[in-house]
Amino acid sequence: MNLGITATQYLEQIKNGSLTVEEFISKTMERINKVEPSIHAYISLNNDAISQAKQIDKKLKAKENVGSCLGMPISIKDNICTKGMKTTCASKMLENFVAPYDATVISNLKSQDAIIIGKTNLDEFAMGISTEFSYFGPSRNPWNTDYVPGGSSGGSAVSVSALECIASLGSDTGGSVRNPASFCSVVGLKPTYGLVSRYGLISYANSIEQVGPMARTVEDTAFILNIISGIDQHDNTTIDKGKVDYTKELDVGVEGKRIGIISEMIGEGVDKQVAAATSKAISKLQTLGAECNEVSLDSVKFSVATYYTIAATEAGSNLARYDNIRYGFDFDVEGYEFNAYISKARKNFGPEVTRRMILGSFVPSAGYVGKYFLKALKVRSKIKSEIEQAFKKFDLLIAPTSPVLPFKIGEKVDDPLSLYLLDINTIVANLSGIPAISIPYEMTNGLPIGIQFFANSMQEKTLLQAAYALEKTTNLPGVPI
Amino acid sequence: MTKIGLEIHCQLTKLESKLFCSCKADYRSLDINTNICPVCIGLPGSLPLLNKNAVEKAAMISIALGCKTPPKIAFFRKNYFYPDLPKNFQITQYNAYGPTSIGSDGKVLIEDKEIRVRRIQLEEDPGRLVYEGTSEKTLLTLIDYNRAGTPLVEIVTEPDFETPKQVRLFLNVLADLVENLGVSDPSLEGALRVDGNISIDKGNRVEIKNVGSFKDIEKALHFEITRQQSLAERGIPIPAETRHWDEARKITVSARSKEEEQDYRYFLEADIPWVLIDSSVIDKLKKNMPESIYSKKERYIKKYGIPLQVAEVLSSDKFYSDLFEQAHNEKNAKEIANIITTDLKGFADTKEQREQLKLTPKHLADLADAIMNNIITRNSGKLALQEIVKSGKPLSEIISSLDLGHVDDKSSLSKIIDDVFSEEEKAVSEAKLNPDTINYLVGKVMRKTKGKADPALTLDIIKKKLDSK
Ligand SMILES: [Zn+2]
Numbered sequence: 001m002n003l004g005i006t007a008t009q010y011l012e013q014i015k016n017g018s019l020t021v022e023e024f025i026s027k028t029m030e031r032i033n034k035v036e037p038s039i040h041a042y043i044s045l046n047n048d049a050i051s052q053a054k055q056i057d058k059k060l061k062a063k064e065n066v067g068s069c070l071g072m073p074i075s076i077k078d079n080i081c082t083k084g085m086k087t088t089c090a091s092k093m094l095e096n097f098v099a100p101y102d103a104t105v106i107s108n109l110k111s112q113d114a115i116i117i118g119k120t121n122l123d124e125f126a127m128g129i130s131t132e133f134s135y136f137g138p139s140r141n142p143w144n145t146d147y148v149p150g151g152s153s154g155g156s157a158v159s160v161s162a163l164e165c166i167a168s169l170g171s172d173t174g175g176s177v178r179n180p181a182s183f184c185s186v187v188g189l190k191p192t193y194g195l196v197s198r199y200g201l202i203s204y205a206n207s208i209e210q211v212g213p214m215a216r217t218v219e220d221t222a223f224i225l226n227i228i229s230g231i232d233q234h235d236n237t238t239i240d241k242g243k244v245d246y247t248k249e250l251d252v253g254v255e256g257k258r259i260g261i262i263s264e265m266i267g268e269g270v271d272k273q274v275a276a277a278t279s280k281a282i283s284k285l286q287t288l289g290a291e292c293n294e295v296s297l298d299s300v301k302f303s304v305a306t307y308y309t310i311a312a313t314e315a316g317s318n319l320a321r322y323d324n325i326r327y328g329f330d331f332d333v334e335g336y337e338f339n340a341y342i343s344k345a346r347k348n349f350g351p352e353v354t355r356r357m358i359l360g361s362f363v364p365s366a367g368y369v370g371k372y373f374l375k376a377l378k379v380r381s382k383i384k385s386e387i388e389q390a391f392k393k394f395d396l397l398i399a400p401t402s403p404v405l406p407f408k409i410g411e412k413v414d415d416p417l418s419l420y421l422l423d424i425n426t427i428v429a430n431l432s433g434i435p436a437i438s439i440p441y442e443m444t445n446g447l448p449i450g451i452q453f454f455a456n457s458m459q460e461k462t463l464l465q466a467a468y469a470l471e472k473t474t475n476l477p478g479v480p481i
Numbered sequence: 482m483t484k485i486g487l488e489i490h491c492q493l494t495k496l497e498s499k500l501f502c503s504c505k506a507d508y509r510s511l512d513i514n515t516n517i518c519p520v521c522i523g524l525p526g527s528l529p530l531l532n533k534n535a536v537e538k539a540a541m542i543s544i545a546l547g548c549k550t551p552p553k554i555a556f557f558r559k560n561y562f563y564p565d566l567p568k569n570f571q572i573t574q575y576n577a578y579g580p581t582s583i584g585s586d587g588k589v590l591i592e593d594k595e596i597r598v599r600r601i602q603l604e605e606d607p608g609r610l611v612y613e614g615t616s617e618k619t620l621l622t623l624i625d626y627n628r629a630g631t632p633l634v635e636i637v638t639e640p641d642f643e644t645p646k647q648v649r650l651f652l653n654v655l656a657d658l659v660e661n662l663g664v665s666d667p668s669l670e671g672a673l674r675v676d677g678n679i680s681i682d683k684g685n686r687v688e689i690k691n692v693g694s695f696k697d698i699e700k701a702l703h704f705e706i707t708r709q710q711s712l713a714e715r716g717i718p719i720p721a722e723t724r725h726w727d728e729a730r731k732i733t734v735s736a737r738s739k740e741e742e743q744d745y746r747y748f749l750e751a752d753i754p755w756v757l758i759d760s761s762v763i764d765k766l767k768k769n770m771p772e773s774i775y776s777k778k779e780r781y782i783k784k785y786g787i788p789l790q791v792a793e794v795l796s797s798d799k800f801y802s803d804l805f806e807q808a809h810n811e812k813n814a815k816e817i818a819n820i821i822t823t824d825l826k827g828f829a830d831t832k833e834q835r836e837q838l839k840l841t842p843k844h845l846a847d848l849a850d851a852i853m854n855n856i857i858t859r860n861s862g863k864l865a866l867q868e869i870v871k872s873g874k875p876l877s878e879i880i881s882s883l884d885l886g887h888v889d890d891k892s893s894l895s896k897i898i899d900d901v902f903s904e905e906e907k908a909v910s911e912a913k914l915n916p917d918t919i920n921y922l923v924g925k926v927m928r929k930t931k932g933k934a935d936p937a938l939t940l941d942i943i944k945k946k947l948d949s950k
Contacts, residue, residue, distance in 0.1 A: 089525070097525065099526060103526060200527075203752075236752065313748060316560070320569035321569050326567065339562070366746075369746075
């Protein structure tokens, strides 16, 4: 049996009876048990997966109604709440937290009879770009296990790439879906802010983050987006756009499409091989009839500083609730005055979260708010208006997803600033709310390179069409693990 | 000169649900930590869902206090750690980056003194801390989150009050106003809470917190004025500080904490999109808002000729004015107003009395009509009312069972007066010289008729009889 089939192929095979859900789920579980020791994609697994698969098989046999996922195994980043399963955020703070409710994206998947196969590893509270900041230890890149899988949705990317599931949900606050997608050679989409419900996504920087699908093909990504997108009565920030079928008209091509190449993302600081792959992708798109021209987004150079100022401020507030009073870990409160108790409890955050907490209480504080936080908000609105201007001239924007290739585990872990700078190509989408997608494009020395498209707000369809067209021109090897 | 400003927290107790979730706004009398959900205890992944009714009710308060409402409002996070605050930030409103709270720049007249309202903001109430013993000496602090997320309107005034009495009058007006608007029941414990700030003769500003009741804020302010004056007289500087009201000792005590130095790191709450409040919304609210106390008062005076003081009592008490509105017609309005504001006294003063009251608007109308049509006297009316509030029986039944029918035929009244004259010979002889004794005789007649005698007629006959003696 081939565990590397796409979602589309899976659905076909289940429908024509050449495959049962139970067979596929059992094989997937076998595969997970075999490869996990070397890649560590998962924090926890669904022990009921096989019995859930049997249930769906039974319903299929009885010709009862079955949801559109037909028992497809999907992994979930462990910062998205799942009823009855732990949701840890890869933190000691939530080591044993079991949410009493499903996130809206989870209810959507369950109502379509997807099987939540397990919860995937991440940088603690989604803060990081390498999945090394997990309380449970790092995940490893399946293309070369000495390397990081990217982050913060590293576990999700690894699980999709290493055939431990068909698709996954990650979350993208500054590139956390797209970066690991690029590093692990899978597709990752950050939807428009408000397209997908955040209810049940544990907040890190709530004004910019979205849940995003990760899969092995653009078509599969569109299929998952269909299920998770739409207005939600549990999230006031979701936007009503009616039902759109993102899997339709994927193959319209890019002929006549105006594509802007973001100058600030292909020049200085970009790895030579990454730059070369990007140029190749651009000429491919031109031969397919797209019109590609460089465009300068001046404020991109301020975007990293802006992002870390805003994200840390929101994080400082969002993570303040982890005071170990209503839930948490074992801790004898005896003898502590409240403030001492709080600081003691909060010592259980890992190093990266602690760093951002400190930053987050500094940049919006009374003496510094004008110098840092308010300035960041100004740059953010400047970025928004520059993006708006750019989309008057272009249908899409293009850039490499990451300026560099995957790096070795441990290589940058003690140099937070160099890690922060790697976000430069992705965070523009978060700060402006627009959708962006990363697709696998090339391999160099056995390490993946991803290409990224941006589209205007709510233009996911255009985005997926362009990604689909470029995907068709690639021919990538199978995962070695 | 004394300058006093107020910060008043008013719970919107008339709402069904909390500000950001569907838990009950009425948390009182519920078992500890049963009125909670993932949103109001801030579980990871939960998101606030704005209660639009709360925005409307807050807007009504804002309109009633003459405030301006901006075209769109926003919510902010006020960040601080406290065990009663589930998220360790409070969702509130904030005007430092431009007016985005539900109201600002209002004013209220108190005895010709203009009190400016700086701002009105909608926010969530925290949970409640329950101490074993007192908060200072407790060994055990428990947290009840039933109240967490209850809709709260904060009203902040400029330091325009000059006396504690003005403060009391303002608070009375405010309590009547929110009750009249149907947004809050100020009689509920904790529904209206007041903090004050006070300075004398350009001295430092002292905040007074922890005041449990309206009565105590006046006492606390009086205490502070005396304390600050005696410090000033001895040349001791008054430190800027926060002081807590000690209810048992009736004094203010320095809070010692560094509340002054709190840095709340306010920023926009992105989970709640901006709420557009265009002028048509405000117009609609204005149209559908209950009539203001002031306008009621004017109407009572102008339309029905009700005396000013009666109109004031009637209009400022929603319970009374609701009764009046349902009972009156053009003709009996004045009589009903009288009955409510004088005879009902003592029977419907407290909340419990009002809840047990058997009196209906129909009773009031019947009673007024009976008095105006000389079926019973005003005195008998009083007796009948006493019976009605207890039993709720129809007036006609009460008149016959208590034998309250009017004695207004001359002959029977004359006979009763003759009886009194023969019993009170001494008084009769004095009466010719001393008019007070006539009143004594009238009283005797009233007692004999159990108040049924027509007072004017009685007096008339007595006078005639005395003259002919
Ligand atoms: Zn609730």
